[in-house]
Amino acid sequence: xxxxxxxxxxxxxxxxxxxxxxxxxxxxxxxxxxxxxxxxxxxxxxxxxxxxxxxxxxxxxxxxxxxxxxxxxxxxxxxxxxxxxxxxxxxxxxxxxxxxxxxxxxxxxxxxxxxxxxxxxxxxxxxxxxxxxxxxxxxxxxxxxxxxxxxxxxxxxxxxxxxxxxxxxxxxxxxxxxxxxxxxxxxxxxxxxxxxxxxxxxxxxxx
Numbered sequence: 166x167x168x169x170x171x172x173x174x175x176x177x178x179x180x181x182x183x184x185x186x187x188x189x190x191x192x193x194x195x196x197x198x199x200x201x202x203x204x205x206x207x208x209x210x211x212x213x214x215x216x217x218x219x220x221x222x223x224x225x226x227x228x229x230x231x232x233x234x235x236x237x238x239x240x241x242x243x244x245x246x247x248x249x250x251x252x253x254x255x256x257x258x259x260x261x262x263x264x265x266x267x268x269x270x271x272x273x274x275x276x277x278x279x280x281x282x283x284x285x286x287x288x289x290x291x292x293x294x295x296x297x298x299x300x301x302x303x304x305x306x307x308x309x310x311x312x313x314x315x316x317x318x319x320x321x322x323x324x325x326x327x328x329x330x331x332x333x334x335x336x337x338x339x340x341x342x343x344x345x346x347x348x349x350x351x352x353x354x355x356x357x358x359x360x361x362x363x364x365x366x367x368x369x370x371x372x
Contacts, residue, residue, distance in 0.1 A: 194218045196225050202237045206273050211241050212250045220251035230262055239266040240274045247287060256287055267298065275302035276310040283313060296323040303334050311335045312345075315352045318359070328360050333368040 197205070197214075205211040215222065223245075229235045230242035239262045245252050247259030260281075266274035279298030282291045296317055302310035311334045317323055318331055336353055340346045357365045 194221045196222060196229075199235070199237055202241060203273075206237065206240060212244055212248060215241070215245060215251055223251050230265075234265070234269075236266040236269040236271040236274065239263070239269070240271055240277075243274075260287055267301075270301075270305070272302045272305040272307045272310070275299070275305070276307045276313075279310060280313060283317065292317065292322045296327075300327060300331070303331065306334070306338075308338050308340065308345075311338060312349060312352060315356050319352060319355045325359065328356060329364050329368050332356055332360065332365065333372075336369055337372055 202211065205214050215226070226238055226242050226245070229238035243259045243262030243266065244250070245259070246255045246262065248254070260278075263274050263278055267278050275298045279295045279302060280286070281288050282295035282298065284290070296314065299310045299314040299317070300323075303314050311331070314323075314331050315335050318328055332353060335349055338349065340349060360368075
């Protein structure tokens with residue numbers, strides 16, 4: 166009788182162990198916090214992270230982009246759609262979600278759309294629209310947007326009324342990289358030639 170009992174327990178123990186092992190193997194990947202996701206986006210590693218997580222969070226990401234309308238998740242989902250990361254490619258819907266994030270004031274979304282309209286990536290070139298997006302991102306301190314905006318002004322796009330703000334934002338930016346610092350110096354020197362000396366001096370005043 167005891168032998169039969171032991172034999173009957175073996176399969177049960179095996180099943181329990183297998184169940185625990187299975188749960189460990191398919192352990193759920195925790196969803197990104199807003200802070201974590203923004204850090205990934207700023208380092209341009211957000212799509213790589215979604216791939217590294219074996220595409221387990223697609224439904225959660227879509228829900229936070231679509232139903233909760235969180236701008237960082239709208240941006241992430243838009244990029245996933247535009248570049249076919251863990252979902253079928255849908256450029257039109259991807260750009261739609263990027264715009265939704267931009268409309269909520271997400272600086273990285275504003276900068277990316279401005280860059281895309283400047284270069285014609287995913288969308289048709291539209292320098293005026295590029296300036297609009299980049300100006301808004303620049304006002305939030307986005308360095309990439311600030312530099313691109315000044316370069317567009319130096320090429321003759323945009324309104325001279327915006328030169329002072331663009332100069333001020335870029336002049337007061339903090340940059341550790343020497344090559345970028347030199348690029349900023351050259352861009353500002355070129356823009357200064359389009360501005361009265363008094364306006365340049367005013368833009369250089371401490372914030």
